[in-house]
Amino acid sequence: MNFELRRFELADAAAQKGDALIVLVPKAFQPGDTALGQLIAGAIKSGDLETKAGKLLQLYKVDGVSCTRLVLAGCDQGSSRQVRQAVAAATGVLKSAAVKRVVLCFGWGAPADAVHAAVMAAADASYVYTTSKSKPEGRTLTQWVIGVADMVAARPSFDHAVAAVHGVEFAKEWGNRPANYATPTQLAEAARSLAKAPQIGCEVLGPRQVEKLGMGAFMAVARGSEEELRFIVLRYSGAAKSVAPTVLVGKGISFDTGGISIKPAGEMDEMKFDMCGAASVLGVFRALGELKPKINVIGLIPSCENMPDGRAVKPGDVVTSMSGQTVEILNTDAEGRLILCDALTYAERFHPAAVIDIATLTGACVIALGAVRSGLFSTADTLAAELQAAGEAVQDLCWRMPLDDDYAEGLKSNFADVANVGGRPAGSVTAAKFLQRFAEKFPWAHLDIAGTAWKGGAAKGATGRPVPLLLKYLLEQANKAAATAPARKTAGPRKSA
Numbered sequence: 001m002n003f004e005l006r007r008f009e010l011a012d013a014a015a016q017k018g019d020a021l022i023v024l025v026p027k028a029f030q031p032g033d034t035a036l037g038q039l040i041a042g043a044i045k046s047g048d049l050e051t052k053a054g055k056l057l058q059l060y061k062v063d064g065v066s067c068t069r070l071v072l073a074g075c076d077q078g079s080s081r082q083v084r085q086a087v088a089a090a091t092g093v094l095k096s097a098a099v100k101r102v103v104l105c106f107g108w109g110a111p112a113d114a115v116h117a118a119v120m121a122a123a124d125a126s127y128v129y130t131t132s133k134s135k136p137e138g139r140t141l142t143q144w145v146i147g148v149a150d151m152v153a154a155r156p157s158f159d160h161a162v163a164a165v166h167g168v169e170f171a172k173e174w175g176n177r178p179a180n181y182a183t184p185t186q187l188a189e190a191a192r193s194l195a196k197a198p199q200i201g202c203e204v205l206g207p208r209q210v211e212k213l214g215m216g217a218f219m220a221v222a223r224g225s226e227e228e229l230r231f232i233v234l235r236y237s238g239a240a241k242s243v244a245p246t247v248l249v250g251k252g253i254s255f256d257t258g259g260i261s262i263k264p265a266g267e268m269d270e271m272k273f274d275m276c277g278a279a280s281v282l283g284v285f286r287a288l289g290e291l292k293p294k295i296n297v298i299g300l301i302p303s304c305e306n307m308p309d310g311r312a313v314k315p316g317d318v319v320t321s322m323s324g325q326t327v328e329i330l331n332t333d334a335e336g337r338l339i340l341c342d343a344l345t346y347a348e349r350f351h352p353a354a355v356i357d358i359a360t361l362t363g364a365c366v367i368a369l370g371a372v373r374s375g376l377f378s379t380a381d382t383l384a385a386e387l388q389a390a391g392e393a394v395q396d397l398c399w400r401m402p403l404d405d406d407y408a409e410g411l412k413s414n415f416a417d418v419a420n421v422g423g424r425p426a427g428s429v430t431a432a433k434f435l436q437r438f439a440e441k442f443p444w445a446h447l448d449i450a451g452t453a454w455k456g457g458a459a460k461g462a463t464g465r466p467v468p469l470l471l472k473y474l475l476e477q478a479n480k481a482a483a484t485a486p487a488r489k490t491a492g493p494r495k496s497a
């Protein structure tokens with residue numbers, strides 16, 4: 001899909017060519033003296049158009065309006081959330097028609113974050129998955145023209161949003177693919193394809209190299225599958241080598257049957273989404289390659305299937321992790337933490353500024369926070385606050401959860417240094433406490449995206465979250481670095497004091 005930023009306001013919107021014109025109408029709408037402005041003011045006055053976010057009025061072949069269809073979308077106060085609701089609703093009604101080119105216009109002097117929200121929502125609501133369909137009916141709404149009053153002011157957030165869309169769609173594509181279209185090997189190929197961007201490098205380790213590294217916990221999970229494991233290492237180099245990188249670690253279980261502690265059949269298909277953490281890391285790299293911020297980022301993806309088999313790891317087996325800590329695997333369905341713990345130990349070699357892992361880790365997190373906010377766990381208050389703020393800014397929300405040591409009580413084992421499960425209460429917290437043991441050497445945050453990475457039911461599909469949150473966080477790190485960097489030397493001799 002293609003987004004174009006153009007300089008026009010409501011006064012010129014009627015002249016824009018396209019299949020549909022969407023006008024976002026705030027509560028405090030100022031009609032001005034154009035015919036379109038007067039039409040909108042009249043529709044509000046008569047009660048045919050409500051300005052509550054999500055309310056629509058659809059019109060067809062309106063005199064003086066070049067676009068065939070006109071959708072007026074209530075936008076209330078014009079907050080990011082309301083812009084998203086309005087654009088999603090308007091896109092939804094246009095999706096069925098023969099609409100390719102959509103012109104979007106703000107009915108007020110929309111700020112930069114409204115532009116970001118509009119672009120993200122337009123892409124989200126018009127997305128169509130096609131890969132494993134025999135007669136793909138692709139996306140119809142493919143061309144978007146976004147009108148703003150001030151191109152210079154809107155440009156950075158527009159570019160950021162377009163790159164975020166590409167990242168989100170990359171993450172959705174890999175998340176949505178069935179497990180037989182997204183094996184660990186295929187995920188590694190997807191990562192390699194990202195390395196076409198000049199700042200991105202990719203290295204893929206297989207079973208022999210992973211064994212040599214001593215990743216006994218990761219290997220234990222992979223044992224039950226015919227599919228070979230992969231450990232993917234992505235590097236984005238946007239700053240000097242001396243700049244400490246941020247490391248992103250994504251859970252890449254391409255399918256989670258539970259292993260010998262097998263899951264019930266109902267909705268087990270949704271465990272193809274158990275690599276959405278990995279997909280979000282791929283999506284972020286996709287966007288980084290486009291935006292080229294001046295930071296360094298490492299992406300680590302441990303990827304395998306969790307299957308029951310004659311060779312599969314059994315409840316009670318003890319394995320030795322790369323850190324040297326031994327782990328009693330009491331439940332083979334708590335496999336995410338087993339592959340992540342070795343990836344966290346691997347992260348130490350980069351002397352990272354921060355490590356953020358992203359994982360569809362626990363059903364308990366779905367119970368705690370539902371589909372609205374991802375669970376955020378962190379040993380570093382600044383990092384936690386920055387991640388939370390990034391999420392708020394781009395409406396990809398998370399919420400901080402506790403890490404009190406008392407929550408680790410249940411992880412005690414009589415036969416190893418630690419057990420991989422700690423009972424049902426506070427299940428998302430005990431999972432995080434397990435990971436924390438492997439993340440003591442750097443500032444660390446863990447995002448449990450079990451409730452937010454995909455939707456079930458009729459709208460079943462990956463959401464691409466938390467790509468927007470992570471990307472916003474990383475761009476803010478780049479801004480921070482630019483603000484504190486020493487002033488560049490100017491030509492000629494410097495005055496000495």
Ligand code: BES
Nearest residue numbers: 331333334335360361362363364421450
């Ligand atoms: N991938 C699942 C977590 C999950 C379950 C995410 C359902 C979304 C929906 C994870 O590997 C898992 O099975 N976790 C177990 C842990 C338990 C055995 C301690 C869970 O949450 O039930």
Ligand code: MN
Nearest residue numbers: 256333334335
């Ligand atoms: Mn599991």
Ligand code: ZN
Nearest residue numbers: 253256274336
């Ligand atoms: Zn899992």
